[in-house]
Amino acid sequence: MSGLEAKKILLGVTGGIAAYKSAVLLRELQRSGASVRVVMTAAAQAFIAPLTFQALTGHAVSTELLDPDQESSMSHIELARWADLILVAPASADFMARLACGLANDLLSTLCLATQAPIKLAAAMNQHMWFNPATRENCRRLEVRGVEIWGPDAGLQACGEVGPGRMLEPEDLLQKVVSLYADRPLQGVRVLMTAGPTREPIDPVRFIGNRSSGHMGYALAQVLCELGAEICLVSGPVVLPTPVGVERVDVETATQMQGAVMARVETCDIFIGVAAVADYRPLAPAPQKIKKTSASVNLELVANPDILAEVAALEQGPFTVGFAAETEGLEAYAEAKRISKGVDLIAANHVGSEKGGFESDENALLLLWDGGREALPMMSKIKLAEQLGAVITKRYRTVRG
Ligand code: PMT
Numbered sequence: 001m002s003g004l005e006a007k008k009i010l011l012g013v014t015g016g017i018a019a020y021k022s023a024v025l026l027r028e029l030q031r032s033g034a035s036v037r038v039v040m041t042a043a044a045q046a047f048i049a050p051l052t053f054q055a056l057t058g059h060a061v062s063t064e065l066l067d068p069d070q071e072s073s074m075s076h077i078e079l080a081r082w083a084d085l086i087l088v089a090p091a092s093a094d095f096m097a098r099l100a101c102g103l104a105n106d107l108l109s110t111l112c113l114a115t116q117a118p119i120k121l122a123a124a125m126n127q128h129m130w131f132n133p134a135t136r137e138n139c140r141r142l143e144v145r146g147v148e149i150w151g152p153d154a155g156l157q158a159c160g161e162v163g164p165g166r167m168l169e170p171e172d173l174l175q176k177v178v179s180l181y182a183d184r185p186l187q188g189v190r191v192l193m194t195a196g197p198t199r200e201p202i203d204p205v206r207f208i209g210n211r212s213s214g215h216m217g218y219a220l221a222q223v224l225c226e227l228g229a230e231i232c233l234v235s236g237p238v239v240l241p242t243p244v245g246v247e248r249v250d251v252e253t254a255t256q257m258q259g260a261v262m263a264r265v266e267t268c269d270i271f272i273g274v275a276a277v278a279d280y281r282p283l284a285p286a287p288q289k290i291k292k293t294s295a296s297v298n299l300e301l302v303a304n305p306d307i308l309a310e311v312a313a314l315e316q317g318p319f320t321v322g323f324a325a326e327t328e329g330l331e332a333y334a335e336a337k338r339i340s341k342g343v344d345l346i347a348a349n350h351v352g353s354e355k356g357g358f359e360s361d362e363n364a365l366l367l368l369w370d371g372g373r374e375a376l377p378m379m380s381k382i383k384l385a386e387q388l389g390a391v392i393t394k395r396y397r398t399v400r401g
Pocket of ligand 1: 308309358360
């Protein structure tokens with residue numbers, strides 16, 4: 001259940017190269033259960049034909065304010081009343097300027113004036129247009145009136161420039177729409193998390209690492225964010241995009257991770273250690289690249305700080321969730337870790353096999369807490385994160401109220 005079932009969304013499309021992505025967005029919204037109608041400006045039709053949206057929605061696309069045919073099927077006032085939400089994607093600089101001035105000189109701007117529904121704009125334009133003082137002022141005026149502006153994203157633009165101005169990707173926009181209606185049982189709860197591997201330098205070019213991809217931790221960060229939590233994600237080196245709405249702090253070594261966590265732990269309500277933190281690091285990393293001069297090399301390793309145990313030992317510390325990665329004796333080793341590290345909940349998984357654990361898109365977890373257990377079978381890491389998120393929420397509310 002996405003929470004969009006039976007929601008009526010009016011998708012406004014204005015003139016911008018990102019208009020082609022609106023068709024993908026429309027499909028995503030429909031797949032999540034929303035009923036979608038499309039209104040296009042004249043400029044939008046220069047980029048994508050109304051027929052595309054008509055075929056996808058099964059409804060005529062509204063384009064004209066004073067069209068007797070369209071007014072007889074569903075007038076602009078009826079459309080304005082019909083919508084639970086108006087999402088304009090892409091929203092061009094011109095459209096935002098007209099909305100900021102309260103103009104009603106085409107169907108979409110008229111609808112926005114006539115509606116009682118919330119209005120969200122997925123901004124998309126050239127970066128200089130975005131930074132122009134006129135656009136800045138328009139954004140301020142719209143935001144004061146409760147119109148929310150989503151994005152833009154930064155990156156390579158269709159015009160060849162690099163900077164902010166790209167429309168958020170359809171899946172990011174979908175997440176934002178979903179989170180508007182989602183149950184938010186963790187609203188106001190601050191969660192500090194770790195994810196990904198650590199790298200412990202041997203010399204300037206080599207390190208001791210592990211196979212963690214960060215997928216499990218990033219999926220959980222996204223899910224908890226959607227449940228309303230404020231997330232700070234301390235991340236080892238991974239090649240994953242930061243989930244929308246999540247604050248990310250990049251680190252490399254276990255000691256850097258410990259520093260980043262301990263600097264923030266006082267203000268968090270829940271701490272979750274998903275990171276595969278190296279238990280040991282080379283005592284004295286070589287200052288220069290080690291040369292191949294002998295048949296063998298001895299590395300002296302020293303123990304890293306145990307971040308999870310340190311957080312769990314804090315007086316009046318947060319509710320703590322640990323992970324246990326085991327190749328054998330899953331339940332016994334995980335239970336021993338739960339007790340020795342003093343955590344409220346531990347999520348144990350098999351690693352080192354073909355399926356689940358590190359790198360894989362799927363995983364299975366055994367959840368253990370004082371007096372309880374729950375097994376979550378093999379499934380995608382995002383689905384698993386949803387189920388784990390629900391258990392964390394329940395246990396946190398049970399223990400901390
Ligand atoms: O990133 P993916 O590829 O998606 O893989 C996910 C995962 C397998 C990494 C994840 O599900 C997982 O099991 N994470 C914990 C990995 C681990 O280090 O487990 P452990 O049993 O060695 O450590 C137990 C707990 O102590 C963990 O919460 C760990 O973050 C924490 N720890 C460990 C050592 C240390 N020095 N400091 C710690 O905080």
